[in-house]
Amino acid sequence: MLEERGTYLIVVARFIPGGRTAATFSAGYVHSFAWRRFVVADALAALIWGNYTVLLGYLGGKAFEAHPWKGLLLAMGLAIAVTIGVEGVRHFRRRTRRWSRLYVTGATGFLGAELVRQAPGATVERADVRDAEAVRKLFDRLRPRVVIHTAYRQDGEGAWETTVDGAENVARAAHEVGARFVHLSTDVVFDGQKGSAYVEEDAQCPVTEYGRAKAEAEVRVLAACPNALVVRTSLIVGGPGFAPSKHEQVAIDPAMTFYEDEIRCPIQVGDLAAALLELAELDVSGVLHVAGADAVSRAELAELVAGRSVRRAPAPEGRPLDCSLDSSRARALVRTELRGVRTVLA
Numbered sequence: 223m224l225e226e227r228g229t230y231l232i233v234v235a236r237f238i239p240g241g242r243t244a245a246t247f248s249a250g251y252v253h254s255f256a257w258r259r260f261v262v263a264d265a266l267a268a269l270i271w272g273n274y275t276v277l278l279g280y281l282g283g284k285a286f287e288a289h290p291w292k293g294l295l296l297a298m299g300l301a302i303a304v305t306i307g308v309e310g311v312r313h314f315r316r317r318t319r320r321w322s323r324l325y326v327t328g329a330t331g332f333l334g335a336e337l338v339r340q341a342p343g344a345t346v347e348r349a350d351v352r353d354a355e356a357v358r359k360l361f362d363r364l365r366p367r368v369v370i371h372t373a374y375r376q377d378g379e380g381a382w383e384t385t386v387d388g389a390e391n392v393a394r395a396a397h398e399v400g401a402r403f404v405h406l407s408t409d410v411v412f413d414g415q416k417g418s419a420y421v422e423e424d425a426q427c428p429v430t431e432y433g434r435a436k437a438e439a440e441v442r443v444l445a446a447c448p449n450a451l452v453v454r455t456s457l458i459v460g461g462p463g464f465a466p467s468k469h470e471q472v473a474i475d476p477a478m479t480f481y482e483d484e485i486r487c488p489i490q491v492g493d494l495a496a497a498l499l500e501l502a503e504l505d506v507s508g509v510l511h512v513a514g515a516d517a518v519s520r521a522e523l524a525e526l527v528a529g530r531s532v533r534r535a536p537a538p539e540g541r542p543l544d545c546s547l548d549s550s551r552a553r554a555l556v557r558t559e560l561r562g563v564r565t566v567l568a
Contacts, residue, residue, distance in 0.1 A: 325366035328373030351388030390442040397447035414543030456513040457488040461566040473527035480521040481537040485544040487513035488563040511547040516562030
């Protein structure tokens with residue numbers, strides 16, 4: 223019966239300007255109105271939509287114009303379209319209210335901006351994370367329910383203060399106001415010498431300054447906010463329909479050389495953001511790996527982006543090598559598919 227309803231709604235959509243998309247969802251709405259609980263109403267609906275479907279099958283495009291209930295069908299279709307519109311507005315308002323007490327640090331960054339896009343209503347008022355008192359006062363005023371910390375500085379002046387001290391300051395302020403705290407970390411807290419994918423229980427062993435900073439940030443975050451969730455991820459890419467990440471931008475430069483033995487598990491930015499928002503609502507703490515399904519070298523990633531062969535070379539001494547992350551625990555927790563980069567960039 224739902225198929226007959228769907229047929230009717232799709233046909234009506236052809237005669238209502240802009241109604242095709244609304245009609246696509248209307249079938250679900252009609253079904254959810256629980257009409258089938260009422261035998262008389264359900265029988266009448268089946269009769270109307272069933273007759274119309276049959277007429278359409280035999281009369282083709284003239285079926286609608288010739289149908290004796292043309293006016294009624296149009297009115298019903300319009301009423302359903304209006305209902306869908308109203309419900310859409312209500313859904314957007316519910317989503318906005320749901321995330322109105324979400325605070326995102328680094329909201330102008332690649333991941334932060336995607337989080338804000340997916341969570342309308344999130345607060346992005348800026349504060350210098352290196353200033354503990356400024357962060358504390360901001361959280362005292364905003365009283366966030368969830369804080370997702372993406373802000374960091376990879377290198378240069380103030381990198382340690384931003385990445386380490388800043389993470390600690392935000393974690394402590396979140397803990398003081400009772401907010402759920404999610405901290406973004408990295409796969410380069412490892413040296414890549416294990417020979418297999420890293421799991422959450424593996425000990426930190428960074429070999430770069432950035433890796434050491436992120437490793438220390440993890441320790442301080444969990445000390446300042448014991449119930450925090452520390453999410454280790456990998457290289458973040460955009461893919462089709464998204465702005466390119468820095469990794470994708472550099473891949474199109476034919477003069478660049480890419481390491482063929484430095485292995486990572488890149489993740490699509492939308493997938494990561496969606497997973498983080500799910501995890502923010504779950505009662506899970508400690509360290510969790512959230513990365514893409516495919517372990518690829520930097521050279522293969524560049525070739526996937528550029529669509530051609532690239533210049534390859536072994537990584538120099540002191541670089542983290544195979545930092546593949548085992549994300550099976552996260553996949554069991556979230557509905558979002560953590561796609562591999564080969565799928566994303568196919």
